[in-house]
Amino acid sequence: MSVLTFVENWDGKFKKLTFELVSYASKVAEMMNTTAIALSIGNVQPEELEKLGKYGVKKIIHIANEELLALDNQAYTSVITELAVKEGATVLLLANNNTGKALAPRLSVRLKAGVGSGVSQLPLSIDPFMVYKKVYSGRAFAHLTIKSPVRILTLAQNSFELIETPNDAAIETITVQLENGLIKTVVKDVQKQTGKILLTDAEIVVSGGRGMKSPDNWGPLVELADLLGAATACSRPVSDEGWRPHEEHTGQTGKIIAPNLYFAIGISGATQHIAGVSASKFIVAVNTDKDAPVFEAAQYGIVGDAAKILPQLVEAVREIKSK
Amino acid sequence: MKIVVCISHVPDTTTKVKFVNDNKLDETGIQWIINPWDELSLTRALELKDDPANGIEKVTVAHVGPVGAEPTIRKALAIGADDAIRINATSSDAYYVAAQLAEVLKNNPFDIILCGIESSDFNGSTVGGMLAEFLGIPSVSSVSSLNLVNGEVILTREIDGGKETVAIPVPFVAIVQKGITKEPRIPSMRGIMMARTKPILVSEPVSLDALTEVVQYEMPKPRAACKFVNPENPAELITLLQNEAKVI
Ligand SMILES: Cc1cc2nc3c(=O)[nH]c(=O)nc-3n(C[C@H](O)[C@H](O)[C@H](O)COP(=O)(O)OP(=O)(O)OC[C@H]3O[C@@H](n4cnc5c(N)ncnc54)[C@H](O)[C@@H]3O)c2cc1C
Ligand SMILES: Nc1ncnc2c1ncn2[C@@H]1O[C@H](COP(=O)(O)O)[C@@H](O)[C@H]1O
Numbered sequence: 001m002s003v004l005t006f007v008e009n010w011d012g013k014f015k016k017l018t019f020e021l022v023s024y025a026s027k028v029a030e031m032m033n034t035t036a037i038a039l040s041i042g043n044v045q046p047e048e049l050e051k052l053g054k055y056g057v058k059k060i061i062h063i064a065n066e067e068l069l070a071l072d073n074q075a076y077t078s079v080i081t082e083l084a085v086k087e088g089a090t091v092l093l094l095a096n097n098n099t100g101k102a103l104a105p106r107l108s109v110r111l112k113a114g115v116g117s118g119v120s121q122l123p124l125s126i127d128p129f130m131v132y133k134k135v136y137s138g139r140a141f142a143h144l145t146i147k148s149p150v151r152i153l154t155l156a157q158n159s160f161e162l163i164e165t166p167n168d169a170a171i172e173t174i175t176v177q178l179e180n181g182l183i184k185t186v187v188k189d190v191q192k193q194t195g196k197i198l199l200t201d202a203e204i205v206v207s208g209g210r211g212m213k214s215p216d217n218w219g220p221l222v223e224l225a226d227l228l229g230a231a232t233a234c235s236r237p238v239s240d241e242g243w244r245p246h247e248e249h250t251g252q253t254g255k256i257i258a259p260n261l262y263f264a265i266g267i268s269g270a271t272q273h274i275a276g277v278s279a280s281k282f283i284v285a286v287n288t289d290k291d292a293p294v295f296e297a298a299q300y301g302i303v304g305d306a307a308k309i310l311p312q313l314v315e316a317v318r319e320i321k322s323k
Numbered sequence: 324m325k326i327v328v329c330i331s332h333v334p335d336t337t338t339k340v341k342f343v344n345d346n347k348l349d350e351t352g353i354q355w356i357i358n359p360w361d362e363l364s365l366t367r368a369l370e371l372k373d374d375p376a377n378g379i380e381k382v383t384v385a386h387v388g389p390v391g392a393e394p395t396i397r398k399a400l401a402i403g404a405d406d407a408i409r410i411n412a413t414s415s416d417a418y419y420v421a422a423q424l425a426e427v428l429k430n431n432p433f434d435i436i437l438c439g440i441e442s443s444d445f446n447g448s449t450v451g452g453m454l455a456e457f458l459g460i461p462s463v464s465s466v467s468s469l470n471l472v473n474g475e476v477i478l479t480r481e482i483d484g485g486k487e488t489v490a491i492p493v494p495f496v497a498i499v500q501k502g503i504t505k506e507p508r509i510p511s512m513r514g515i516m517m518a519r520t521k522p523i524l525v526s527e528p529v530s531l532d533a534l535t536e537v538v539q540y541e542m543p544k545p546r547a548a549c550k551f552v553n554p555e556n557p558a559e560l561i562t563l564l565q566n567e568a569k570v571i
Contacts, residue, residue: 008483010483010484070487071482072461073452073455073461073462073463073464074461074462077456096448097483098464098465098480098481098482098483099482099483101440101448101449101452101464101465101498102452102462102463102464102465102498103452104448104449104452105417105421105448105449105450105451105452105453105455105456106452106453106455106456106462108417108418108449108452108453108456108534109418109421109453109456109457110456112534113534114416114418114533114534114535115417115418115447115449115534115535116535117446117447117448117449118446118448130538133446134446135444135445135446135537135540136334136338136340136443136444136446137336137443137446138543139338139339139340139543140340140342140540140541140542140543141540141541141542141543142537142539142540142541143537143538143539143540143541144535144536144537144538145535145536145538146534146535147532147533147534147535147536148534154448184461184491184492184495185461185463185489185490185491186489186490186491187487187488187489188477188487188488188489188490189487189488190482190485190486190487190488191485191486191487191488192484192485193484193485198483198484200483201483204570204571228571240505246501246502249501252336252359252443253359253360253501254501260570261564261568261570261571270337271336271337272336272337275336278543281570282564282568282570284560284564285549295549296549297546298549299546299547299549299550299568300549300550300551300552300560300563300564300568301549301550301551301552302551302552302553302554302557302560303551303554304554304557308554309554309557312557312558313557313558313560313561315558316557316558316560316561316562317561317571319558319561320561320565320571
């Protein structure tokens with residue numbers, strides 16, 4: 001028996017999300033009296049792989065095939081399935097990000113394993129295997145039992161703490177045999193966002209809505225974000241209007257995020273917007289309308305004009321940062 | 324080429340959900356809609372069909388659900404789908420739904436199968452990938468653009484921190500997200516009239532066990548009431564975030 005977690009890398013590096021996954025896998029393994037194993041595919045150096053051991057995994061399997069550098073859903077599914085069977089995995093854990101969402105369902109069919117997607121806390125029980133998951137875009141939660149002997153979970157980003165349990169994890173580097181013609185995805189071009197904090201990774205997010213009035217008013221909002229080391233975001237109409245880039249659109253149809261702190265500036269707080277940010281630990285709202293629904297989701301609020309309040313927030317942050 | 328769009332039928336995204344006995348959705352007063360991503364997928368499929376150079380013969384919609392979902396299917400036909408397939412089953416979990424879709428699509432081959440990235444009720448993000456695996460065909464997930472270029476399918480898929488342009492052979496499943504098209508198409512009067520006579524093929528489900536089951540629903544824990552800061556002194560907010568919330 002084992003708990004196997006698939007860990008993606010970004011240009012050979014792991015990130016906080018990876019360590020959240022291995023921490024979670026180790027805790028589930030503990031609940032099940034078994035061991036956690038991490039599976040990495042691609043070009044990752046031993047120093048980077050060793051970092052996984054700090055969070056309690058007992059073994060790190062590293063598949064180094066050159067053909068697997070780009071994601072092909074069928075090839076990855078075959079490789080992960082083979083390892084899951086070999087290691088007797090009864091729980092398979094992936095991130096609830098683009099890659100995890102691409103692979104978990106295929107693995108589910110291959111392993112005849114039920115999926116609990118987007119979990120944000122440890123299973124409620126092991127026998128029966130029951131998880132707590134968001135439904136109706138955060139307007140409710142479900143207790144979901146997974147009845148199959150193998151279960152697949154995808155973990156929501158920024159929802160689980162890092163838990164250090166140092167371990168001497170063994171690293172096994174292998175290459176696997178891939179069936180001819182298995183890889184069908186041809187990657188023609190890659191465009192990476194550089195230099196900016198990714199919205200999904202950010203601990204603090206400063207977001208603006210139509211109450212910002214014009215694309216020319218974003219200066220102080222961006223400045224506030226820069227000072228806080230935060231990412232910037234926006235509501236859907238703002239990206240639809242082309243005031244801000246599409247990658248910044250948060251909400252049900254945009255990015256779903258869970259930062260520690262989310263600033264909603266001039267955002268009304270429509271259900272579809274809140275659906276994307278309700279898992280934030282704290283929400284701060286600035287809005288001229290004291291009855292705006294955003295104040296129902298927020299823990300801190302200012303009823304006022306964004307154009308006046310933002311520069312003062314910038315000043316206040318500058319003040320504390322200079323101390 | 325033939326395109327099938329898998330549509331799910333969900334409560335309107337502004338619905339305040341309630342449950343009966345904590346284990347069943349209270350359907351009173353609920354407005355049902357086509358899942359937003361499926362509406363966008365359908366729109367994109369019709370845009371592709373509009374250009375004769377793409378050689379799209381037809382766009383079909385497929386749905387797993389009881390007869391009560393037919394108004395949703397008719398709406399998809401009114402938007403412009405040519406015909407529909409309904410698998411007459413109450414969808415219990417994603418694995419069950421995907422298996423039923425696969426069963427029907429095996430006998431009715433399509434070149435491009437479109438699914439949404441998530442249904443707004445169960446937030447599973449799984450049916451599309453499962454369907455591809457049941458059919459043994461490639462899938463591309465988080466697809467934000469889909470084009471036919473000289474007969475080749477070119478897609479954009481979102482990755483953490485960027486995007487990739489990929490080519491994929493047909494048949495395949497695209498799991499579609501925001502960006503695939505700008506606005507969903509809405510039915511025209513003519514479309515609504517025509518939809519009345521478009522065929523809906525009803526097929527019976529195969530017998531199969533679901534792998535998961537919701538045993539209980541719960542409402543989100545109420546959040547503490549909002550603490551208001553005097554607009555004359557916004558700096559107070561920053562002090563609270565630093566000393567009370569301890570997040571900056
Ligand atoms: C299927 C579907 C999916 C959707 N998905 C999303 C989604 O993913 N994300 C999303 O954001 N929306 C989504 N929407 C749209 C959503 O319903 C709202 O229309 C949208 O969130 C409103 O954006 P907003 O708050 O910026 O603008 P508005 O609703 O126009 O609100 C502007 C707010 O700014 C305030 N304001 C005005 N002037 C000032 C000022 N000077 N200073 C401070 N405040 C001011 C106003 O009081 C108001 O509350 C979706 C809708 C549908 C139907
Ligand atoms: N009952 C259903 N009938 C047909 N397609 C469905 C059904 N449920 C889900 N889908 C498809 O699967 C996508 C993702 O749904 P889900 O995996 O439930 O989040 C939806 O956007 C639809 O394209």
